[in-house]
Each structure stands twice: as C-alpha cells, then as structure tokens.
Amino acid sequence: MLDVAVIDDPAAAAVALGPVRSRLLAELAEPASAATLAHRMGIARQKINYHLHALEAHNLIEVADKRQWGGLTERRMVATAASYVVSPAAMGPVAADPAKSADRLSASYLIALAARAIREVSNLLRRSQEVDKRLASLSVDTEIHFKSASDRADFTRELTTFVAGLAARYHDPVSPGARPHRVLILAHPLPAEQPASKPS
Structure with missing residues (x-):
C-alpha cells in the first residue's frame, strides 16, 4: 500500500469523491469483504459490491486475498493507498x-x-x-x-x-549530467483553529 496516491484521471476522481466510495476507501485501510463492509456501514451488500467494482475498475482498491466458504469464494479488498490526493x-x-x-x-x-x-x-x-x-x-x-x-x-x-x-x-546549467530542480518556498498564515506546533 502506498502512503499517498495521486489521482490524475477525471473518471477516477469522480469515483473516489463519492461519499459512499470515499468512506469505503477509508474502511479499506485494512482488508475487508463486502459482507463485512455492508454490516459495518449499514448498506446492502449488493450496493457495496457495486461501489467496490467501481473503485477496483479505477485501481483505487485491489484484492488482498480470497477465502473459500463452502462453494463460494469471498474476496477481501484493500485500498491501494493510505490516502489520496486529486x-x-x-x-x-x-x-x-x-x-x-x-x-x-x-x-x-x-x-x-x-x-x-x-x-x-x-x-x-x-x-x-x-x-x-x-x-x-x-x-x-x-x-x-x-x-x-x-x-x-x-x-x-x-x-x-x-x-x-x-x-x-x-546553479550549473552546462555541466554534463546537470539536471534542473524546482525549488518552491511558500508561506501563509495558519488557520485560527489549527493548534500551533513548535518549530522544527
């Protein structure tokens, strides 16, 4: 699992930003089955499966493992990243x-x-x-x-x-192998509600 995944596909962004699907991504920080998610979220399993298929189609979740229950195969899914940025x-x-x-x-x-x-x-x-x-x-x-x-x-x-x-x-733009780097320095006031931390 990646720490942060960046979503640059508009369709994937639309899928991830849905309230139910973003909640599913959070729930899938650890592997879980559709049945477990349905119970946890209070949503019908069929609807959970529908949302899981959409997330999987855009590589936002993947199969963690499969379990055999009688004649059925249960898939447990997991998010591909701990967090996402569009x-x-x-x-x-x-x-x-x-x-x-x-x-x-x-x-x-x-x-x-x-x-x-x-x-x-x-x-x-x-x-x-x-x-x-x-x-x-x-x-x-x-x-x-x-x-x-x-x-x-x-x-x-x-x-x-x-x-x-x-x-x-x-800065040396002429030496063989020289590679340009971008340096940004940003400064802005902290939001009033954010507790201040000590400088590091």
Missing part, C-alpha cells in the same frame, strides 16, 4: 496554473504553485516507481510566529536574498 491534471484545461496568474504575491498564485508541484511530483513519482528507483526530493516544513508585520517583511527580504545567493552558487 491532481490538478484531473481538471484538464481549467486546472490551476501559475502562468495564468499575474499577481505573484496573491494567495491564488501560491495555490497554483502548490497545484503544479502536485502534478509534477506525482508524474515523477510514477516514473520512479516504474523503474523501481527512489525519487530524490526535499521538504522543509516549519512554523514561525512573527511579532509584527515589519518582522515578517524583514524575514521575507532576508530569505529571498539568501535563497537567491544559494541558487546562484549551485
């Missing part, structure tokens, strides 16, 4: 795209950058899995409590200067 690619030509935003300081531009990262990294991850190779990536996630807007502005200026200098130091 890629902007599933939206086709209306997908978020940083190139469509003129204001690089807007929240819309930040969202478009994050959407592009999901699209690009999911494609790279799929290719690395096909060749059984680990995808080299880096993530930094921390929280900062700014005491004032001026402190936030000073931090932004210092960070920009530092990153620009670091990029200039290591």
Whole structure:
C-alpha cells in the first residue's frame, strides 16, 4: 500500500469523491469483504459490491486475498493507498496554473504553485516507481510566529536574498549530467483553529 496516491484521471476522481466510495476507501485501510463492509456501514451488500467494482475498475482498491466458504469464494479488498490526493491534471484545461496568474504575491498564485508541484511530483513519482528507483526530493516544513508585520517583511527580504545567493552558487546549467530542480518556498498564515506546533 502506498502512503499517498495521486489521482490524475477525471473518471477516477469522480469515483473516489463519492461519499459512499470515499468512506469505503477509508474502511479499506485494512482488508475487508463486502459482507463485512455492508454490516459495518449499514448498506446492502449488493450496493457495496457495486461501489467496490467501481473503485477496483479505477485501481483505487485491489484484492488482498480470497477465502473459500463452502462453494463460494469471498474476496477481501484493500485500498491501494493510505490516502489520496486529486491532481490538478484531473481538471484538464481549467486546472490551476501559475502562468495564468499575474499577481505573484496573491494567495491564488501560491495555490497554483502548490497545484503544479502536485502534478509534477506525482508524474515523477510514477516514473520512479516504474523503474523501481527512489525519487530524490526535499521538504522543509516549519512554523514561525512573527511579532509584527515589519518582522515578517524583514524575514521575507532576508530569505529571498539568501535563497537567491544559494541558487546562484549551485546553479550549473552546462555541466554534463546537470539536471534542473524546482525549488518552491511558500508561506501563509495558519488557520485560527489549527493548534500551533513548535518549530522544527
């Protein structure tokens, strides 16, 4: 089972986003049969089977094992991932795209950058899995409590200067084997209801 699977097919996204089917995906973090799911969710087994077939057709679940009960074969299904993300690619030509935003300081531009990262990294991850190779990536996630807007502005200026200098130091577009990497730095206020954690 993958930690995270990215759904980039519009039909698969439509299947996964149905309330009953998304609940089934959550229930199938561990293998279960249609009969077990029907009892657990209070839904007729025939309807459960209908939804399971739709999920299986889009590779969102798979057969974990089969059991013989008398003359019948019972299949236990399991989700193909612990969680799922719908890629902007599933939206086709209306997908978020940083190139469509003129204001690089807007929240819309930040969202478009994050959407592009999901699209690009999911494609790279799929290719690395096909060749059984680990995808080299880096993530930094921390929280900062700014005491004032001026402190936030000073931090932004210092960070920009530092990153620009670091990029200039290591950027080498001419050496044989040099491979371009995308570096994103995003910052936004935390939602009020989210408890703050200590910086790491």
